[in-house]
Amino acid sequence: MERVEDQKHGSRGIITNIQRLCTHDGPGSRTTVFFKGCPLRCVWCHNPETQNASLETGWNQGKCIGCLECLKACPSGALALLEDGTIKKNLHRCTNCGKCADICPAKAMVRYGRSISAADLALELEKDQDFFRATGGGVTLSGG
Structure with a gap:
């Protein structure tokens, strides 16, 4: 620890x-x-x-409702929507601030x-x- x-x-x-x-x-x-x-x-x-x-932050695809609020909330632009509907996180840009998890209504984005x-x-x-x-x-x- x-x-x-x-x-x-x-x-x-x-x-x-x-x-x-x-x-x-x-x-x-x-x-x-x-x-x-x-x-x-x-x-x-x-x-x-x-x-x-x-x-860390993670994404549970099964819970995602596709509202894209997480993408809007990300201050570093680390999240992107792929053509297949999945969300991709750029690990180099993500600061693990948790704003995506805080805003997610379906709790698909989570803080670890x-x-x-x-x-x-x-x-x-x-x-x-x-x-x-x-x-x-x-x-x-x-x-x-």
């Missing part, structure tokens, strides 16, 4: 998800935090969007990752402490 220092909030990391009530990654009821930046590249990886340590401070993550995980006590569970840190 790539760690960044923030003067106001301390250490920061990039996560893709916080999944509650997990039962496969240790004893009891668990909360799993999925970090970005896993270098292992396992062939059986269930979360390949966590491998790259950077914020969000920056969070260690303090904010701890506050989020504290919400589950009653479940941890009742079940003997805890927190699992995955990826990164």
